[in-house]
Amino acid sequence: MITQKAKYALRALTLLARAEPGEPIQIPDIADRQKIPKKFLEQIMLDLKRGGMVESRRGKQGGYLLLRPASDITYGEVLRLIDGPVAPLPCLSLTAYRRCEDCDGENDCEIRRVFARVADETRAVLLSTSLADAAGEVTEPAH
Incomplete structure (x- = not known):
């Protein structure tokens, strides 16, 4: 599960x-409109x-805006920034790998094999x- 902080982000x-x-x-305005x-x-x-996703502007007309195009910011990138690794097991993490303490061998671990598919x-x-996908900015190609 993702944290409430990640959902709000x-x-x-x-x-x-x-x-x-x-x-x-x-x-x-963001807090009111998004109930945060x-x-x-x-x-x-x-x-x-x-994390390089938004920039802030000061002053009466200030606020926050995206620093990069919405199509260049993925859900995975946001989740990693806010919650850390997205892998269900530490031995499956691409960014924060560590061996499971109780593991005799990753190649023989049934749990790892199943969760590797999930990951x-x-x-x-x-x-x-991307944020653009979620915001509805990108339309699906016609089939």
Whole structure:
């Protein structure tokens, strides 16, 4: 499961993805429209800023906007930034691998084999789904 913090981050980013290009949105507006506690949102936006996903503008007309195109920011990238590794087991993580303490051997581990399939499928979805996809900016090709 993802944390509430990650859900809020994805909601805030999706709202920014739907905004007019170059038009910042202020934290009180994001918090109100996405039903996110303002103080918690402030922390989340700082994390997203440090992670290179958003930028902030000061002043009366200030606020937050995406630093990169919505099509270049994936759900997987956001989840890794906010929650850490997305793998269900530490031995399956691409970014924070570590051997399971109680494991006799990864090649013989039935649990690892099953969850490796889960991790591969999950990563495929998360790393191929962008904010633009979630915001409805990208249309499906005609079949």
